Amino acid sequence: MPFFSIAIDRIQPSPTLAVTRRALELKAAGHDVIGLGAGEPDFDTPDFVKEAAIAAIRAGQTKYTAVDGTPELKDAIRAKFLRDNGLTYGADQITVNSGGKHTIFNAMIATLDPGDEVVIPAPYWVSYPDIVLLAGATPVIVPCGSEAAYKMTPEQLDAAITPQTKWLIFNSPSNPTGAAYTRAELRAIADVLVRHPHVWILADDMYEHIVYDGFEFATLAQVEPALYERTLTVNGASKAYAMTGWRIGFAGGPAPLIKAIAKIQSQSTSNPCSISMAATVAALNGDQSFLIERNAAFKVRRDLVVAGLNAIPGLHCPTPEGAFYVYPDCAGLIGRKTPEGKVLTDDEAVTAYLLDSEGVAVVQGAAFGGSPAFRISYATSDALLTEACKRIARAVDRLG
Structure with missing residues (x-):
């Protein structure tokens, strides 16, 4: 054996x-x-964020917390989604995890079975296909070359979707290419997804705040409210706030999915680091200049x-x-x-x-x-x- x-x-x-x-x-x-x-x-990491972590240690915030995030951090995340993305979530629609990779891992493990398919535009972040494979499902790769500025067309997405498709993993701005979809390009992608109501969307917005030349960031559930009930909007503290080692990722999405993610987390890592969560409250609520x-x-x-x-x-x-x-x-x-x-x-x-x-x-x-x-x-x-x-x-x- x-x-x-x-x-x-x-x-x-x-x-x-x-x-x-x-x-x-x-x-x-x-x-x-x-x-x-x-x-x-x-x-x-910004000094005011580090000071918040030190203060949390001194205040004894070093114990177990709620499995998928403290109320204070969930409130800060809800405020962030409303402020930056025009998305309104309740506390039961927010999950906090040990990094964005952990968020994605939990979501895939909670929802995928053998035979399910996940559409992933390529070039992709290295962990997407492997997480899908680990969950027992099949990654469906959509090649997007330099001639198309490394962006997936609506026609490519439509052709990749089958009755077995459960998720689209969508990353903008992209790791590894830096390509970012305009609101008009997102609108065209959303129009395809509206026609396929069985497909859920994982919007990986980790690089939301790192854009150039007046580019205006938008996310799919913001562009098309009809997708809100089947979109997990993923973000985190790592990139914008230079907090990679603090390991805090988070997401907003439908309450039943968030509950399933918490169930997975309760039997794996339990709560994210309490000190890191206190620091992330400061990062999200503090001066963004x-x-x-x-x-x-x-x-x-x-x-x-x-x-x-x-x-x-x-x-x-x-x-x-x-x-x-x-x-x-x-x-x-x-x-x-x-x-x-x-x-x-x-x-x-x-x-x-x-x-x-x-x-x-x-x-x-x-x-x-x-x-x-x-x-x-x-x-x-x-x-x-x-x-x-x-x-x-x-x-x-x-x-x-």
């Missing part, structure tokens, strides 16, 4: 974490490595990297509307030879070459279901990004 479950063989370890780990190992061994794989802001300053810094970095990459023959890098990633198409490098005579057969070979030859760690597009390409996180200093672009240019220049 096998010791490990069938489910564990359906999934792979996170490729983005693997790249980060490899970069850290090389650095520890004394190599000069620029790590552009990690999907987290380099900014520190720091987001403007940080977005301005991110925009400078985005423009620097897009210009640098597009100056390199063989790379094509669309300008993203949001998040802190670029996703250059590297089709022009496939088939070329390294100085050692090795043929670059795919984007994994390209990223390995960049790391080995110039110490630049990026993530291959295959990890996100969109090849040939690679993801760069520009959540680091201007100086490091400038140096990374120079190194990539040198590496490409040496190809035969």
Whole structure:
């Protein structure tokens, strides 16, 4: 009898974490490595958020809480959804979890059975398909190439939906591409979903506050109220508030689904960290003006990297509307030879070459279901990004 479950063989370890780990190992061994794989802001958690956590510790808020979030945090989340998205939820429609990944995991485990299908536009965040597979269901991948600015068309969505479709997982702005859907584009997607009332929507809005050039964020349940009763709107503290390590994700959705998520959580992690929840109350309720300053810094970095990459023959890098990633198409490098005579057969070979030859760690597009390409996180200093672009240019220049 096998010791490990069938489910564990359906999934792979996170490729983005693997790249980060490899970069850290090389650095520890004394190599000069620029790590552009990690999907987290380099900014520190705001001081007023840290002070709220310290105050919570001193006040003894270190005990178990309600399994899916404190009343104070649920109230702050409800206020956030109303303020930012025009969505009204009751306390029984809010779930708080140990990160956005945990929110998505709970929702999929609570709702999916073998035979169910989940539509996922690609390139996608690496964990979406594996969570679906772990739940025993089938990911249905919709390829969206650079020629379409990495966005799914309504026609593609309509063609992907079958009677077995249970969910659409929809991420805007996107990890890994930074592509964000305009209100008009969301309206067209929503029109398809209205025609398929058996399909639920998981709207992953984690990068909501990181947008550029006057882009106006909207979410599907906001654009089409008819979708409200079958949409789980997911967000969290990680990206906008630079709180990746605090591990707080949350969502608003129909009360029966929220209750099912709480049931799963009651038999797995129980409540999220009480101190992290107190800090997130402060983050959501506090002064949001720091987001403007940080977005301005991110925009400078985005423009620097897009210009640098597009100056390199063989790379094509669309300008993203949001998040802190670029996703250059590297089709022009496939088939070329390294100085050692090795043929670059795919984007994994390209990223390995960049790391080995110039110490630049990026993530291959295959990890996100969109090849040939690679993801760069520009959540680091201007100086490091400038140096990374120079190194990539040198590496490409040496190809035969």
